[in-house]
Amino acid sequence: MSTDQDLRSVNPPWLALRLSSWRVPEPDREYLIGDLIESFHERRVRYGATSARRWFWRETLNLLTARWPETPNLPVDPPAEASMDSLLQSLRVALRSLGRAPALTALVVATLALGVGATTSVYSVARAALFAAPPYPRSDRLALVWERDKDGSESNLGYATFEDLSREERVFESTAAMSYWFPTLSDGSETTRIAGQRVTWRFFDVLGVKPMLGRGFMPEEDRLGADRVVVLGHNVWKSRFGSDSGIVGRDITVNGVAYRVEGVLPPAFESLLAPGTELWAPLAYDASLRWACRSCRHLRMVARLRPDANPVTAGQLLDATYGRLKGQFPNEYAGAGTVLTPVHEFVVRGTRQALIALLAAVGLVALIACFNAANLLLGRALRRESEFALRVALGASYRRLAALLLSEGLIIAIAAAAIGSALAVIGVDVVVRLAPMGVPRLDQVRVDSGALMFAAGLAMFTGLAASVLPALALLRGGLEGSIRGGARSLVGSGRHRLRGALVAAEVALAVMLVSGASLLFGSVSRLLAVDGGFATGNRLSMELDLSGPRFNDSGAVAETWRAALESVHAIPGVRSAALASQIPLGGNVDMYGLHLEDRAGANPAEDPYALRYAVTPRYLETMGIPLRSGRHITDDDRERAPPVVLLNEVAANRLFPGGNAIGRRLQVGGGDGPQRTVVGIVGNTLHRALDREREMQVYVPAVQWGEEGGMTLVVHSDVAASSAIPAVRRALRDVVPGVAISKVATLERLMDLSTADRRFALALFAGFAVVALVLAAAGLFGVLSATVVERAREIGVRTALGAQRGRILAMVVRQGMVLAGTGLAVGLFATWGSTRIISTLLFGVGASDPVVLAVVVTSLGAVALVASALPAWRASRVDPMIALRDS
Amino acid sequence: MNHGLGEFEQLVLLALIRLGTEAYGVAIRDEIEQQTGRSVTVGAVYTTLLRLEDKRLVATRLGDPTPQRGGRRKKYYRPLAAGRRELTASLNALRSMTRGLTPGLELP
Numbered sequence: 001m002s003t004d005q006d007l008r009s010v011n012p013p014w015l016a017l018r019l020s021s022w023r024v025p026e027p028d029r030e031y032l033i034g035d036l037i038e039s040f041h042e043r044r045v046r047y048g049a050t051s052a053r054r055w056f057w058r059e060t061l062n063l064l065t066a067r068w069p070e071t072p073n074l075p076v077d078p079p080a081e082a083s084m085d086s087l088l089q090s091l092r093v094a095l096r097s098l099g100r101a102p103a104l105t106a107l108v109v110a111t112l113a114l115g116v117g118a119t120t121s122v123y124s125v126a127r128a129a130l131f132a133a134p135p136y137p138r139s140d141r142l143a144l145v146w147e148r149d150k151d152g153s154e155s156n157l158g159y160a161t162f163e164d165l166s167r168e169e170r171v172f173e174s175t176a177a178m179s180y181w182f183p184t185l186s187d188g189s190e191t192t193r194i195a196g197q198r199v200t201w202r203f204f205d206v207l208g209v210k211p212m213l214g215r216g217f218m219p220e221e222d223r224l225g226a227d228r229v230v231v232l233g234h235n236v237w238k239s240r241f242g243s244d245s246g247i248v249g250r251d252i253t254v255n256g257v258a259y260r261v262e263g264v265l266p267p268a269f270e271s272l273l274a275p276g277t278e279l280w281a282p283l284a285y286d287a288s289l290r291w292a293c294r295s296c297r298h299l300r301m302v303a304r305l306r307p308d309a310n311p312v313t314a315g316q317l318l319d320a321t322y323g324r325l326k327g328q329f330p331n332e333y334a335g336a337g338t339v340l341t342p343v344h345e346f347v348v349r350g351t352r353q354a355l356i357a358l359l360a361a362v363g364l365v366a367l368i369a370c371f372n373a374a375n376l377l378l379g380r381a382l383r384r385e386s387e388f389a390l391r392v393a394l395g396a397s398y399r400r401l402a403a404l405l406l407s408e409g410l411i412i413a414i415a416a417a418a419i420g421s422a423l424a425v426i427g428v429d430v431v432v433r434l435a436p437m438g439v440p441r442l443d444q445v446r447v448d449s450g451a452l453m454f455a456a457g458l459a460m461f462t463g464l465a466a467s468v469l470p471a472l473a474l475l476r477g478g479l480e481g482s483i484r485g486g487a488r489s490l491v492g493s494g495r496h497r498l499r500g501a502l503v504a505a506e507v508a509l510a511v512m513l514v515s516g517a518s519l520l521f522g523s524v525s526r527l528l529a530v531d532g533g534f535a536t537g538n539r540l541s542m543e544l545d546l547s548g549p550r551f552n553d554s555g556a557v558a559e560t561w562r563a564a565l566e567s568v569h570a571i572p573g574v575r576s577a578a579l580a581s582q583i584p585l586g587g588n589v590d591m592y593g594l595h596l597e598d599r600a601g602a603n604p605a606e607d608p609y610a611l612r613y614a615v616t617p618r619y620l621e622t623m624g625i626p627l628r629s630g631r632h633i634t635d636d637d638r639e640r641a642p643p644v645v646l647l648n649e650v651a652a653n654r655l656f657p658g659g660n661a662i663g664r665r666l667q668v669g670g671g672d673g674p675q676r677t678v679v680g681i682v683g684n685t686l687h688r689a690l691d692r693e694r695e696m697q698v699y700v701p702a703v704q705w706g707e708e709g710g711m712t713l714v715v716h717s718d719v720a721a722s723s724a725i726p727a728v729r730r731a732l733r734d735v736v737p738g739v740a741i742s743k744v745a746t747l748e749r750l751m752d753l754s755t756a757d758r759r760f761a762l763a764l765f766a767g768f769a770v771v772a773l774v775l776a777a778a779g780l781f782g783v784l785s786a787t788v789v790e791r792a793r794e795i796g797v798r799t800a801l802g803a804q805r806g807r808i809l810a811m812v813v814r815q816g817m818v819l820a821g822t823g824l825a826v827g828l829f830a831t832w833g834s835t836r837i838i839s840t841l842l843f844g845v846g847a848s849d850p851v852v853l854a855v856v857v858t859s860l861g862a863v864a865l866v867a868s869a870l871p872a873w874r875a876s877r878v879d880p881m882i883a884l885r886d887s
Numbered sequence: 888m889n890h891g892l893g894e895f896e897q898l899v900l901l902a903l904i905r906l907g908t909e910a911y912g913v914a915i916r917d918e919i920e921q922q923t924g925r926s927v928t929v930g931a932v933y934t935t936l937l938r939l940e941d942k943r944l945v946a947t948r949l950g951d952p953t954p955q956r957g958g959r960r961k962k963y964y965r966p967l968a969a970g971r972r973e974l975t976a977s978l979n980a981l982r983s984m985t986r987g988l989t990p991g992l993e994l995p
Binding site: 024028030031032033034035036037038039041042058059062063066 | 911912913916928929930931933934937952953955956957959960961962
């Protein structure tokens with residue numbers, strides 16, 4: 001105890017010692033603290049410990065409140081010969097130099113890390129979706145083959161055409177035809193519908209995939225009657241069959257009948273040509289079949305080109321074959337030739353534009369971050385000018401100075417790369433969660449070594465660019481003047497012009513992002529305002545499938561549907577329910593040619609096409625589609641009653657421009673169908689998407705069309721649609737055990753999905769725009785603050801000479817506005833030039849939209865005003881006495 | 888270039904001249920306290936010395952570390968020729984300004 005007492009009293013109070021050490025800047029700390037300690041001991045001996053301690057505290061408090069003069073504050077250079085070749089040495093000096101400005105360093109690193117993180121996240125998504133080669137061996141030789149229509153669009157092939165084209169051995173190594181297939185899969189407890197494909201037997205060879213268990217298809221299995229065999233995808237094998245390695249050779253229940261499992265695909269296989277496919281069966285066509293005809297265009301063709309095949313000559317050879325076929329079967333072919341689409345091209349074309357737009361947007365963010373960091377570092381370099389000048393005076397070479405600045409840049413870049421990569425891992429997660437289903441290969445997205453390399457490269461580039469720029473500006477300006485001129489020479493207007501230019505550039509880039517975001521916002525809100533033509537409130541839809549031998553009889557199917565509807569109707573709270581072959585925004589498209597009775601002689605190939613809906617009575621009422629004239633489909637429109645059809649307004653106006661559609665007759669699809677009498681005209685609905693044209697639509701009674709085993713149920717209830725789902729499911733399963741229920745959704749959800757990709761782009765753009773605005777504001781703020789500090793003397797003189805505070809305020813704000821205005825003008829100009837990049841995402845708005853313009857100008861103006869406010873206020877508070885004395 | 892010297896700057900420079908080769912922080916402070924009778928903090932002495940250094944009026948050299956100072960070195964100061972010139976100019980200015988005033992204000 002007593003030793004403690006002694007120790008405490010013979011030494012200066014530690015807290016005071018700490019405080020004063022902390023307060024005194026480095027070069028003099030040692031001598032000053034040494035003096036204090038020495039005095040303390042003298043006093044302790046002379047006046048006693050208590051008095052000495054009190055004195056020490058008084059000195060400390062005095063130090064804490066003292067105004068410490070600015071000093072050149074030079075870090076000590078290591079001896080020249082030791083550091084010349086040592087990168088490590090120069091890094092250590094740089095580290096110390098950065099450590100002296102921790103807040104600024106943190107800000108620069110954070111800015112760059114933000115840019116690097118955001119860019120790496122989007123890059124990771126885009127790379128998997130756009131740039132990564134399809135995961136098939138030699139995927140560059142894989143292509144889809146289409147017929148080319150006269151308008152250049154692609155269409156599917158009939159089986160006979162596929163066979164004829166496949167004989168072109170100078171082009172193809174192997175070929176396969178594919179058709180979509182949505183079978184039901186049953187096991188003991190449940191029946192579900194899964195996505196499948198029917199393919200010709202060489203399909204897996206063409207893609208170059210080998211089953212993990214068992215084998216692919218044999219030629220003899222690709223024949224009608226021998227085709228009850230399947231290959232399983234890895235996921236369904238795992239989830240439905242418990243990864244049973246003995247499954248090959250066993251039977252499973254598909255569409256209610258037994259199929260033998262021939263093989264299981266490896267986990268790495270991705271079905272890019274038909275995303276989500278988990279089950280494959282042989283197509284089992286031959287040219288003698290009725291549905292294998294040349295005009296039965298419902299197959300897609302994938303081919304592996306010969307290694308020596310040249311795409312141009314390959315296209316010419318195929319076109320020549322097509323020409324021969326056209327000459328041979330003039331009634332079957334009306335197209336212009338063929339199209340070869342590389343598989344990679346096919347996979348990315350739907351989302352390429354959107355992803356490129358996002359990449360461009362995030363690139364702008366990275367650029368802004370880089371400019372902002374350069375701006376901050378430039379500001380610091382200007383403040384350090386006298387330090388550099390002194391270093392030069394003391395014999396440091398320009399090379400040493402450059403090495404110091406570059407080392408600082410390197411350290412900043414490394415820190416930014418590390419933090420940016422961490423941000424990217426989070427960012428990718430966010431992007432993937434926001435992304436709509438349409439983005440290909442989303443499940444493959446992750447921050448892998450490639451993305452990390454990208455992050456590191458980007459950080460190096462931006463970090464070094466941000467530090468080289470100030471170094472160049474400084475060295476070009478020459479340092480000789482600074483040492484003589486002292487502090488005042490720092491106000492070199494040329495350097496401020498550079499900072500101003502950087503800020504204006506930041507504002508310009510921010511303008512582009514804000515414009516992009518507001519254009520997308522305009523598109524989305526316009527899209528949400530689009531009337532789909534049907535009601536969504538309290539309505540839900542689900543796809544139902546009946547499968548199995550007992551439904552081979554259409555009477556059984558009709559009876560089952562009737563019973564199912566009845567049981568749904570009986571649920572309390574259900575207002576109405578109906579079945580339809582397809583519903584708007586449901587993803588199914590069934591189009592049929594319309595052949596008018598009074599134009600019986602017209603060429604069937606020229607028939608206009610319309611969306612065809614086979615519906616039960618009360619479908620239109622359930623969907624809230626309004627009846628314009630005539631009558632609805634009723635229970636009296638039985639199978640054997642006179643066939644009827646309802647048209648939408650587009651169809652009525654286009655087919656019967658005279659306005660007398662009711663009572664006219666037409667055939668829906670094919671030449672052998674019955675003449676159907678138009679009995680009603682109903683409102684239009686948007687079928688494919690909210691941003692599409694309104695098309696011709698026809699509604700026929702399901703019983704008069706021929707029953708289908710797959711229908712979509714729509715239910716209109718008194719309660720929220722989602723809460724009705726369990727009751728509807730239960731009712732269906734009670735009446736129709738083994739019915740497969742899929743795609744359960746409220747109609748509101750279907751509307752949401754229809755705008756998902758734009759909302760995804762909007763969310764990212766808006767996020768980027770906010771970041772851009774914040775960075776631009778920070779840049780503006782930094783530059784204005786620096787000029788206010790450096791112009792303090794001038795401002796002091798102005799105030800002393802009687803300038804009003806308001807004038808000073810206006811002067812600084814005006815400077816901010818000039819910078820922001822320049823950036824705004826450049827940015828708007830650049831926006832007009834680059835709107836094309838996001839054109840596919842736009843709907844109903846253009847770059848010159850006055851609302852967009854107003855949003856951009858107001859938001860930028862507000863941000864610039866806020867960023868100028870504080871520096872301006874500070875300038876107006878400059879005390880002329882202090883400002884003048886300070887010199 | 889001549890902005891004149893502040894009063895405390897004059898006192899510090901005078902203390903340097905009085906102390907000769909032994910002019911370091913504590914000694915300067917003690918000298919001023921003893922001669923003027925007012926209480927002076929080490930911090931004030933140092934900020935002033937830094938300013939004089941910055942104006943290139945004083946030069947420094949480093950001494951050896953001593954145990955009473957916790958192993959820290961001393962920094963000794965001496966006035967440069969420019970410092971002496973500035974000091975003389977300031978004192979002369981004072982002298983001329985006081986000349987002929989009430990005897991109590993006049994400098995020798």
